[in-house]
Structure formats: C-alpha cells, structure tokens
Amino acid sequence: MAQRDPQFNQHVLVDTTPMPDHIPKVEEIGATSAPLMSAAYFIGDRCKAYNDDFMKCKDEANGRGEIECLKEGRKVTRCAASVIKDINTHCLQQFTAHWECLENNNHYLFECRRAEMALNNCIFDKLGLKKTIPDSPPNQVPVHLRPRQKFAQFPGPQW
Amino acid sequence: MPQDMPPSGGYAPVQYKRHIPARGFRPWTYLAGVGAIVTYGMYKYFHGARELRELSREKMWARLHLAPVMQAEEDRDQVRRYLADKERAKELLGSEGKVYNSDRFIRPTFAYTPSNVTR
Numbered sequence: 183m184a185q186r187d188p189q190f191n192q193h194v195l196v197d198t199t200p201m202p203d204h205i206p207k208v209e210e211i212g213a214t215s216a217p218l219m220s221a222a223y224f225i226g227d228r229c230k231a232y233n234d235d236f237m238k239c240k241d242e243a244n245g246r247g248e249i250e251c252l253k254e255g256r257k258v259t260r261c262a263a264s265v266i267k268d269i270n271t272h273c274l275q276q277f278t279a280h281w282e283c284l285e286n287n288n289h290y291l292f293e294c295r296r297a298e299m300a301l302n303n304c305i306f307d308k309l310g311l312k313k314t315i316p317d318s319p320p321n322q323v324p325v326h327l328r329p330r331q332k333f334a335q336f337p338g339p340q341w
Numbered sequence: 342m343p344q345d346m347p348p349s350g351g352y353a354p355v356q357y358k359r360h361i362p363a364r365g366f367r368p369w370t371y372l373a374g375v376g377a378i379v380t381y382g383m384y385k386y387f388h389g390a391r392e393l394r395e396l397s398r399e400k401m402w403a404r405l406h407l408a409p410v411m412q413a414e415e416d417r418d419q420v421r422r423y424l425a426d427k428e429r430a431k432e433l434l435g436s437e438g439k440v441y442n443s444d445r446f447i448r449p450t451f452a453y454t455p456s457n458v459t460r
Contacts, residue, residue: 197422197425197452197453199421199422199424199425199428199429200421201417201420201421201424202424202428205420208417210414210417211410211414218407218410219403219407222402222403222404222406222407223402223403223406225406225407225410226402226403226405226406229406229409232409233406233408233409233410236409236412236413237408237409237412240412244444244445245443245444245445245446246444246445246446247416247446248416248419248420248423248446249420249423249446251416252416252417252420254413255409255412255413255414255416255417256413256417258409258410258413259410259413259414259417262410291396291399291400291403292396315395315398315399315402316402317398318395318398319395322391322395324395325392325395325396325398325399326399328392331392332388332389332392333389333392333393333396
C-alpha cells in the first residue's frame with residue numbers, strides 16, 4: 183500500500199475526461215460508508231456470485247484486472263446498486279434509522295442492534311435477503327442475534 | 342573454690358515462644374479468595390473475548406462483502422484516467438507508446454494536471 187496516490191481530490195484539478203464511448207456506462211453506487219456498512223450483508227447475500235466472479239477475474243488477470251475485468255466490475259456495481267435501491271423502496275425507514283445510528287456510533291454494529299433487528303426483519307420479509315455471518319461457531323448464537331451486547335454502552339437487553 | 346553450678350532443681354524454662362494472637366484469617370482463606378476473584382475475572386474475560394472475536398468477524402465480513410464494490414469503482418476510475426492519458430499522449434506525440442515495459446496495469450506515479458482548473 184505504499185503507492186503514491188496520483189488522484190487530485192482537492193476540489194480542483196480533477197481529470198474530468200469521460201470514459202470512452204465503447205465502454206458501457208454504469209452509474210456508480212454513490213452511497214456513503216454508513217449506508218454501505220448497513221447494507222453490506224445484504225449486498226453480500228444477493229451479489230455473492232458477481233462479487234466472487236469479479237475477484238476471481240482480477241486474481242486470474244495477471245495484473246491486468248483493472249482493464250480486463252471492467253465487465254465483471256459493472257455487474258458488481260449494478261447488483262449492489264439494485265440491493266440499495268430495493269432497500270430504499272421497501273425498508274427506507276428502518277434503513278435510515280440503522281445507518282444514522284451507525285453514523286452516530288463510530289460504525290459500531292453492536293451499538294445499533296435494535297435498529298438492525300428491525301431492518302433485518304423488514305428486509306427478510308420484503309426482499310428475502312438474510313444476514314448470516316460466515317464461519318461463525320455453530321454452537322453459539324450469532325452475535326447479531328444476541329439480545330445482550332457486552333460492549334455496547336447499554337449492555338442490557340437491546341430490544 | 343566452689344564451682345558455679347545450676348541451681349538446685351535446674352534452671353527455670355526460658356520463654357522463647359511469643360504468644361501474640363494471630364491476626365486475620367487463615368492463610369489458605371486468602372489464597373482461596375484471590376483464586377476466586379481471579380477465576381471470576383478470567384470467566385468474564387473469556388466471554389468478553391469470545392464476543393469480541395465474533396464482533397470482529399462480523400465487521401470483517403461486512404468489509405469483505407463491500408470490497409468488490411469499492412474495487413470495481415476504483416478500477417473504473419483508474420481505467421478512465423489511463424485511457425484519457427493514452428488518448429492525450431497520442432494527441433501530443435502522434436504515436437502510441439508504452440510508458441512502462443510491462444503488460445500489467447500500473448497506477449501512474451505522475452498525474453496529468455489540467456491546464457485550466459476544473460471544478
């Protein structure tokens with residue numbers, strides 16, 4: 183990661199040359215960190231195939247993944263955008279509550295279990311997407327379903 | 342000359358033991374008490390550490406699910422700049438040349454600065 187970043191992000195000095203026409207356009211996802219964090223597991227649930235495909239393509243492209251995996255990359259972005267769009271149409275209230283809670287709590291998921299529970303239930307009912315944490319120990323309750331969160335500011339029952 | 346001899350009936354016993362009452366509890370009580378406190382602490386620590394591990398797993402997987410999205414966006418931006426650079430070089434030099442002797446995609450160290458300030 184010791185690369186020098188050549189981007190000029192200081193408001194001015196942005197290379198605004200658009201993408202050439204022969205590369206299909208795709209709208210960027212355009213969500214900030216907290217909504218993305220909130221929607222991460224649902225993006226992962228619906229878009230796993232696209233994500234894996236993209237990462238595999240980059241892995242096998244022998245260092246030319248940036249150019250050769252544009253198609254897979256567009257699929258990834260479209261899929262993630264579709265998840266965000268669906269959440270916005272069906273569960274906007276719970277989604278906003280959760281990501282604003284994350285925004286106010288240093289993105290600590292364990293501080294926002296109540297909002298997360300409401301969001302997860304709504305999304306499971308409306309969209310059928312489920313939050314599962316891979317590789318979590320099978321003999322324990324998954325951490326996002328535990329009513330008590332030891333590290334939260336209020337460690338008692340969250341809902 | 343008569344020699345010094347013990348008194349008849351022998352010496353009185355010398356009191357070398359101190360009969361001070363022992364303070365506090367018996368030693369093993371302290372050991373057991375400290376042991377109980379440490380055990381309780383270790384129990385709480387174990388459960389805390391276990392939950393912390395699961396929380397970090399949750400966070401890691403959230404980021405793993407987002408990594409391809411972020412990477413795709415960044416790659417698209419890099420390719421857009423790369424193609425713009427190539428186009429510009431072609432316009433200025435009249436020919437397409439390679440900057441690096443490599444087939445890999447290399448993030449440029451130097452970036453093009455637009456002559457007129459964009460906003």
